[in-house]
Amino acid sequence: MSTTLTDRTVSTWNDRVTIRVRVGGDGPPLVYLHPSGGLAWDPFLDRLAEHYTIYAPEFPGTTPGDPYAIHQIDDLWDTVLIYEQTLRGLGLSAVPVVGQSFGGMLGAELAAAYPDLVSRLVLLDPIGLWRDDAPVANWIAAPPTELPGLLFADPTGDAAQAMFAMPEDPDALASAQAAMVWNLGATGKLCWPIPDRGLGKRLHRITAPTLVVWGEQDALISPAYAEEFRNRIADSRVEIIPKSGHIPQVEQTETTYTAVSAFLG
């Protein structure tokens, strides 16, 4: 990680939820919404940070040291309001939003609920829709041994290895494992048992130009969903990333960055 990060906090939800926002980079603001495992600052964000000041809020419960914030969140509507309050609290409006997977769903919900909040929207393999003929894999219930295969086109490649690297110190290992499992549980509150909270009914409200990016070999949620998003969002197009699974910005960083930065302009 080459970006220097600072932390901002925003008190939301009548002071019951403090959102930590990691901030890094240089340039106009951009919001990044992390996937269900929590925020990991990866080389893709480093690249974006060369041109943008990235604001990355952490989903309640996933911030280290504040796990029980999740208990303040009952549903998606609570979450959307808290995120809206967070962005306003940071003075952000008409801002580009990039969301990965779970964060993609949140980004789309925010853009649908508050079209003025989002200037351009990038959805990286977002969840939020459901098709019986292409069911989304249940990553929360999957045995840990199956996760690399769900997330990566090449589960043995460097990108996968790096993502699943764990500390060797037993105490640090236990904490890291517990945090990862806890984060999946916290975000799972909005995705379990089927990650569809009715986003399909709301996507038509999105006015921001939208880029839908999908890993061609996404085994968690099929690239067939890219068209489902494109069909429902008026000003949208799709970019399929070859040789990539569910996390194209990690597995094919350059290709993905090129597509995203060209779209953001």
Add this chain to the structure above:
Amino acid sequence: MKVTYFQQVPYRDLPDDFAKRYAESVITTPYFEVTSPDKVHSAFREALDEIMHAARAGFDAIAITEHGQSSYDMAPNPNILEAAAAYATEAEGIATGIYPLGRSLGKSREPLRAAEELAMLDAISGGRLIAGFPVGLAYDANVNNGVPPAETRLRFDENIELVLKAWTEHEVFPWNGRFHQHPAVNIWPRPLQQNPHPPVFVTGIGNPRTMEFCLNRGFGFNYFGWFGAKVTGRRIFDRFWDAANRLGKDNNPYQMGFMQTICVADTDAQAEKLFARHAEYFFQKAIGSIPMERLALPGGIDIKGLEFIFRDPGDFGIYAKMRQASFKELVEAGSVICGSPATVRAQISEFAREFRIGNLHAMLQFGSMPHELAKDNISLFGEQVLPHIQQIWTDEGWNHHWWPQVLGGVPHPAGRQASTENEAVTAR
């Protein structure tokens, strides 16, 4: 010691190569490929006959668990079997407890229905109900019933308050909870037991929070010994009694329940010959074939509990090797107690005294064990083990506050435990 007869309804004829053919014993096991209707029918008839056989043999209660979408226990609602047992024992004049061990309240989306069913059981049985409320197994609560894992405990917390209030409140009341809204609660019937309400036990696997909850609220605590009490007992039971001590509570053994798989025959050798393969069937194809991700899901276990488990998975005993476990290994771990009446008496007495267990749930039919053999097991246990171990704890003079009064229980001196914990109910 109170000794219940513990019943599941396993499918008793799973194929020999089950472990090779099927990934698991729950959720995805293909029903129509594995079962035949006559064997499903006989599984229920035999289970109910075994229940009545045990009731007539003098067991203190009939304990039944709840598992949905499971090949090892086809009892998705124990109250239905308990209703049959409640009526039949009533008709025969048998004073035995009606004890659904499992009506998981973390799973239940209709807690008032659970309250009503249990109140009916108390009414049918003339006040013999003991209510078991597990938080809920991950695969059952979260996968089968679709409850987000992070909600299981919150639902349990709200649901148990709603059930207790629905049982005992004299006035019609509204309920505006996090998960349930009812404008007017006034269930008919109420339980006959109103001093303060039917005894409540909560089943746990070792989570200290559940233990402290039971101690603070005056509920009984049940622990199931499948993971091998010789391996896990020291940890789990000590944790409970340490918590009791820390919270300034009595160490009344009757607050502790323990489920143990048991088989008894005339001699140790005979017992092994008769039961070893059925024990292997049960632990390999049933409990041992529930993958870890079906037992624990992200969000279901508190982050502190997760750190504890990742550092030290000892609470799971021999679970990790259960799918291949031999009879010898199962006996060594204490997952099963098997032998002559003298052997079984000695081992149970040792466990009971060592861990301060005042309620034993004796699982005497399991897995493929055929009906006649199960009846023999129940009979011999009933004749040569039961009368002896029922005497355990009589020397210490504790009152049993977690047992129906009509069956010799004594109400807890602290009185009504049914007051609602507001924070459990709503975050508003």
